[in-house]
Amino acid sequence: MTATIPSQTVVSTDELTPYQLCHHIVAHTRADRALWFARRQNQWVPMGSSVQSEIAVDSPVARDWSSILSHIHESTETSTDTVFQNQLDRYRETSGAQTILILPLRAKEATGATSFLVLETFDSSAQQVDSADLQADWESISHTLAPKLQRAVDQIQTSPPRLKRQSSRAIWAVVFAVVVLILWVVQVPLRLPVEGSLEPIHQQRLFAPTAARVVTVHVEDGQQVEQGTLLIELRSDELDLQTQMVAGNLATAKAELAGRRTIRSDRSTPSGSSNSSTDSSGLQSSTNELVLRERIRSYEKQLELLHSVQASMSIRSTVQGQVRRWDEEETLVGRDVFQGQWLFDVVDSSAGMIADVELAEQHVGHVLQAQSESQPLTCRLRLRAQPDVSWTGEVQQIASAVHPNAEQQPVVQLSATVPSTLEGITDQPMGSTVVGDVEAGRRSLAYVLFRPFFDSLREIW
Incomplete structure (x- = not known):
C-alpha cells in the first residue's frame, strides 16, 4: 500500500x-x-x-x-x-x-x-x-x-534578538547591582517589636499578711479612697486559738506568781521554826518567782506579736488613690488566702502611667548599643484594643535581668513614658495591653528588610 x-x-x-x-x-x-x-x-x-x-x-x-x-x-x-x-x-x-x-x-x-x-x-x-x-x-x-x-x-x-537579549541582561545586571548597593549603603532606623501593658507609676500593692480567710471587703473595684481607709478584713481561726492559748498561759503564770508572793509573805512572819529552814525555803521561793517572771515576759511578748498580726489583718490604705481589685466581691469574701497572696492595689492615678514592655532577649544587644551612643531611645506604642490610640514615649529603664514571658520565651523588661492624657480616651486605661516597637539605632536597609534571615544566621554561627 x-x-x-x-x-x-x-x-x-x-x-x-x-x-x-x-x-x-x-x-x-x-x-x-x-x-x-x-x-x-x-x-x-x-x-x-x-x-x-x-x-x-x-x-x-x-x-x-x-x-x-x-x-x-x-x-x-x-x-x-x-x-x-x-x-x-x-x-x-x-x-x-x-x-x-x-x-x-x-x-x-x-x-x-x-x-x-x-x-x-x-x-x-x-x-x-x-x-x-x-x-x-x-x-x-x-x-x-x-x-x-x-x-x-x-x-x-x-x-538580532540575541543582541537585544544580551542588552536586556546587561541592563538587568546593572539594575540588580544598583539595588544591592542601595540596600547595603542606605541607613534607616531599626525598630524592634515590643509588647506589654500600662502600669501606674505609684501604687500600693496589698498582700495577705498570713494565711487567713477574707471576712469583709469594704471597697469596690475603681473606688476612690483616702489614706487610712479600711479596705479589707481577714480572720484566722488558728491565730485566734493561738492568741487565746497564750493569753491563758499568761494569766496562769501571773496567778501562780501572785500565789507564791503571798506564801513568801506569810513565811516572813515570826514563828518557832529554825532560821536555817526558813532561809532555805525563802531562797527556793525567790528562784521560782524569777522563773515565773521570765515566763510572764515571754507570754506578754508573744501576745503583743499576735495582737499586731491580728491588727494587720484589718488592711488600710496607705495612699490616696483608686482601688484595683483582682476579683469580684462575691468570690473574694469567704475565700481562704495564703500568706503573701496579692489581694488588690490602690493606684495613685494622679501620678500618671508608665508602659512596661517586653523585648526579645536576642534583640536587646541592638537596644543597648543604641543606648551607648547617648541617644534617647523612643518607643512607638498603641493600645491593642484601640489601635487608633497611639503615642511616642521615651525609654526610661532597661532591666539587667532576663525572665521568661507567658510563652516561656526569654525577654527583657523595658519601661517607657506615657503622656498624662491619651487622645481619644477619657479614662486612663490601667492594665491595658500595648504593642509597638522600640528604636534601636540605624542599620542598612538590607538588614532591616531581611533581619529575621540575618538573625537566624547569627544563631547558627
Whole structure:
C-alpha cells in the first residue's frame, strides 16, 4: 500500500509565526514533525517547531541539531562523512525518528544555506514514508513556503534578538547591582517589636499578711479612697486559738506568781521554826518567782506579736488613690488566702502611667548599643484594643535581668513614658495591653528588610 499526500487546501501563509509555518508544513506533507533552524552568530539555533511554540536553545534537540547542522555547513561531502553519519544515527536512537529529511534553504544571492528545515517521521508501520516521499511533498509546497521562511530569516538577521537579549541582561545586571548597593549603603532606623501593658507609676500593692480567710471587703473595684481607709478584713481561726492559748498561759503564770508572793509573805512572819529552814525555803521561793517572771515576759511578748498580726489583718490604705481589685466581691469574701497572696492595689492615678514592655532577649544587644551612643531611645506604642490610640514615649529603664514571658520565651523588661492624657480616651486605661516597637539605632536597609534571615544566621554561627 502506498502512502498518500493529504488533500491540499488553499491556506494563506501571510503573517504566520515560525510555529504556525512549521505546523502548516506538517499539515501539507507526510512528516510527523518539522524543525526549522537558522544560523545566528556562527551557531545554528531553533527558529520554530511544529509541536511547540518555542524551543529552548539549550534543549537536547536543539543541541543535537546544532552540532549536526554545523557539520553539514562545514563539510562538502556529508554522504561519505563517518562523523556525520554517527551523529545522525545517535540522534535516531535517542529520538526514535524513522525517516529524516534535511532541507537547506538559502537566499538567491547567498552561497550557502541560511536556514535548514528538518522533516521527521516516527511511524514504523507498513506505510512507512521514505525521504523521497518527504522530498516530493516539500517540492509541492516549497514555492509558497520557502519565500516565507526566507523572509522570516532575513527579518531576524537584520534585527538580532540575541543582541537585544544580551542588552536586556546587561541592563538587568546593572539594575540588580544598583539595588544591592542601595540596600547595603542606605541607613534607616531599626525598630524592634515590643509588647506589654500600662502600669501606674505609684501604687500600693496589698498582700495577705498570713494565711487567713477574707471576712469583709469594704471597697469596690475603681473606688476612690483616702489614706487610712479600711479596705479589707481577714480572720484566722488558728491565730485566734493561738492568741487565746497564750493569753491563758499568761494569766496562769501571773496567778501562780501572785500565789507564791503571798506564801513568801506569810513565811516572813515570826514563828518557832529554825532560821536555817526558813532561809532555805525563802531562797527556793525567790528562784521560782524569777522563773515565773521570765515566763510572764515571754507570754506578754508573744501576745503583743499576735495582737499586731491580728491588727494587720484589718488592711488600710496607705495612699490616696483608686482601688484595683483582682476579683469580684462575691468570690473574694469567704475565700481562704495564703500568706503573701496579692489581694488588690490602690493606684495613685494622679501620678500618671508608665508602659512596661517586653523585648526579645536576642534583640536587646541592638537596644543597648543604641543606648551607648547617648541617644534617647523612643518607643512607638498603641493600645491593642484601640489601635487608633497611639503615642511616642521615651525609654526610661532597661532591666539587667532576663525572665521568661507567658510563652516561656526569654525577654527583657523595658519601661517607657506615657503622656498624662491619651487622645481619644477619657479614662486612663490601667492594665491595658500595648504593642509597638522600640528604636534601636540605624542599620542598612538590607538588614532591616531581611533581619529575621540575618538573625537566624547569627544563631547558627
